[in-house]
Amino acid sequence: MAKSLFEEKLYSNKFLVTTEIGPPKGADVSEMIHHVDLLKDKVDAINVTDHQSSVMRFPSLGGCLSVQEHGGEPILQVTCRDRNRLAIQADLLLAYFRGIRNVLCLTGDSIDVGDHKEAKPVFDLDSVQLLKMIKAMESGTDMAGNELKGAPKFCIGASVHPEADFIEPQLVKFDKKVAAGAQFFQTQGIFDLGSLRRFMQYASQFNVKILAGIIVMSSARMARYMNDNVPGIIVPQAIIDELATAEKGKGLQKGIEVAARLIKTIKQESLCHGVHIMAVGNEGIVPDILEASELVTVGR
Amino acid sequence: MIVAEQKHLEEIRRMIAPYDKVVILGCGTCMTVCDAGGEREVSFLHSALRLAQAKSGDGTHSFLEYTVKRQCDPEFIDLIADKVSEVDAILSLGCGIGVQALAERFPDMTVLPGVNTSFMGMAKESGVWDERCAACGDCRLEATAGICPITRCTKGILNGPCAGTKNGKCEASKDMDCAWILIYKRLERLQQLEKMRRYYPPRNFRAIPRPKRITSKISSTGEENG
Numbered sequence: 334m335a336k337s338l339f340e341e342k343l344y345s346n347k348f349l350v351t352t353e354i355g356p357p358k359g360a361d362v363s364e365m366i367h368h369v370d371l372l373k374d375k376v377d378a379i380n381v382t383d384h385q386s387s388v389m390r391f392p393s394l395g396g397c398l399s400v401q402e403h404g405g406e407p408i409l410q411v412t413c414r415d416r417n418r419l420a421i422q423a424d425l426l427l428a429y430f431r432g433i434r435n436v437l438c439l440t441g442d443s444i445d446v447g448d449h450k451e452a453k454p455v456f457d458l459d460s461v462q463l464l465k466m467i468k469a470m471e472s473g474t475d476m477a478g479n480e481l482k483g484a485p486k487f488c489i490g491a492s493v494h495p496e497a498d499f500i501e502p503q504l505v506k507f508d509k510k511v512a513a514g515a516q517f518f519q520t521q522g523i524f525d526l527g528s529l530r531r532f533m534q535y536a537s538q539f540n541v542k543i544l545a546g547i548i549v550m551s552s553a554r555m556a557r558y559m560n561d562n563v564p565g566i567i568v569p570q571a572i573i574d575e576l577a578t579a580e581k582g583k584g585l586q587k588g589i590e591v592a593a594r595l596i597k598t599i600k601q602e603s604l605c606h607g608v609h610i611m612a613v614g615n616e617g618i619v620p621d622i623l624e625a626s627e628l629v630t631v632g633r
Numbered sequence: 634m635i636v637a638e639q640k641h642l643e644e645i646r647r648m649i650a651p652y653d654k655v656v657i658l659g660c661g662t663c664m665t666v667c668d669a670g671g672e673r674e675v676s677f678l679h680s681a682l683r684l685a686q687a688k689s690g691d692g693t694h695s696f697l698e699y700t701v702k703r704q705c706d707p708e709f710i711d712l713i714a715d716k717v718s719e720v721d722a723i724l725s726l727g728c729g730i731g732v733q734a735l736a737e738r739f740p741d742m743t744v745l746p747g748v749n750t751s752f753m754g755m756a757k758e759s760g761v762w763d764e765r766c767a768a769c770g771d772c773r774l775e776a777t778a779g780i781c782p783i784t785r786c787t788k789g790i791l792n793g794p795c796a797g798t799k800n801g802k803c804e805a806s807k808d809m810d811c812a813w814i815l816i817y818k819r820l821e822r823l824q825q826l827e828k829m830r831r832y833y834p835p836r837n838f839r840a841i842p843r844p845k846r847i848t849s850k851i852s853s854t855g856e857e858n859g
Binding site for chain 2: 441492
């Protein structure tokens with residue numbers, strides 16, 4: 334079965350660059366399409382988030398179809414927060430039918446951090462079980478063991494948090510994700526390359542590809558906000574201080590500098606297999622980061 | 634035990650508005666222990682309702698108060714049949730089970746819930762109760778060092794922590810411990826970390842189909858569940 338373009342690159346020893354797009358809150362997708370057009374030839378794949386931070390939006394699957402239609406390589410983010418095992422399997426069959434081949438398996442943020450706090454949290458599965466479910470589908474059965482008429486085949490990834498303040502339990506879960514069949518990992522935001530180095534010392538024993546998550550911040554205020562409100566994120570004080578030195582109106586420029594410096598070092602020192610750039614609402618500046626990181630021509 | 638909170642007085646007043654004579658019925662078991670609906674709370678609520686009625690000049694209710702040992706047990710409910718025949722409605726300070734047991738026993742009587750039944754838990758300190766069991770019908774506490782991830786993890790996930798944990802706390806609330814950090818630390822202390830490294834398959838939500846029923850294996854009687 335033909336591998337996805339992204340899967341081929343995954344095993345090509347190329348330094349990979351992925352980014353992500355948050356779909357709109359509403360039916361007007363013009364800005365999202367604009368970002369797809371802007372980024373599709375500059376990165377190896379584009380993730381589309383699945384109600385990121387539990388905020389209701391246009392769906393990941395719809396966004397991935399748009400990426401596909403506009404000539405990009407999508408990575409479908411699938412969380413376990415909103416759909417039970419029937420719905421997730423059905424969505425994956427549709428995704429496969431429509432040519433989507435890359436899936437990032439996530440547990441999903443808590444309903445409590447989002448904008449529909451009274452909703453029922455589903456979490457019928459967790460991220461490890463989701464990975465296993467996809468492997469079962471690939472082998473021709475649904476989760477209940479019933480035979481599928483036509484099995485899908487995906488390139489599957491997961492997430493890991495090298496900067497967690499208590500890393501050991503995260504590594505236990507990482508091991509389970511690897512054992513469940515994850516081929517690549519896009520990490521949570523990396524700010525301290527020391528923790529990435531330590532994590533890679535551990536992860537390099539496995540045959541999986543690690544893309545370091547790079548969050549682009551627009552101000553010291555945003556960094557502090559993330560520390561207080563974004564699950565798991567810990568922006569070090571040194572980076573907050575650096576962002577604070579930006580002249581008025583130049584915060585984002587400073588954020589781009591910080592992100593580009595991290596990316597350049599990761600690439601120069603071959604710390605891991607690539608980067609995943611998360612511009613959180615500023616997707617339009619990703620080309621500037623690529624340029625500042627001297628990654629301007631990725632080519633497809 | 635079952636833990637509940639008494640409803641706001643205004644909500645209770647709105648519920649009882651159509652009924653002249655109301656018995657406020659406490660429960661002597663869980664609701665007494667969690668300070669939501671025992672004899673003391675029945676008496677306080679009775680006073681509060683009378684006071685509110687007098688102050689507002691709104692309503693001409695008369696109240697009886699009574700507390701049974703357990704509202705979830707027909708044997709104890711039978712003891713108040715005479716009292717119930719004198720009133721227009723029962724305001725139950727029992728849990729949701731008590732309310733329904735009363736409704737089944739007295740088919741012609743309106744039964745109103747005076748508490749919001751919240752969870753099964755334990756007293757953490759004086760006046761503080763914490764949820765501890767989700768009654769899932771498929772107990773896995775052996776694997777998790779006696780700490781329930783279904784109840785205490787906001788996502789109820791089974792294979793370890795999500796990435797949202799920070800300072801040992803949950804992403805859903807900075808006041809809430811991350812269940813998986815607690816589980817990891819306790820398994821480590823018990824030298825049983827291999828249990829966390831196992832893969833746990835998805836839950837079986839039909840371990841006991843809903844509405845759940847258990848029939849004693851010693852003396853099995855049992856009618857239609859419904």
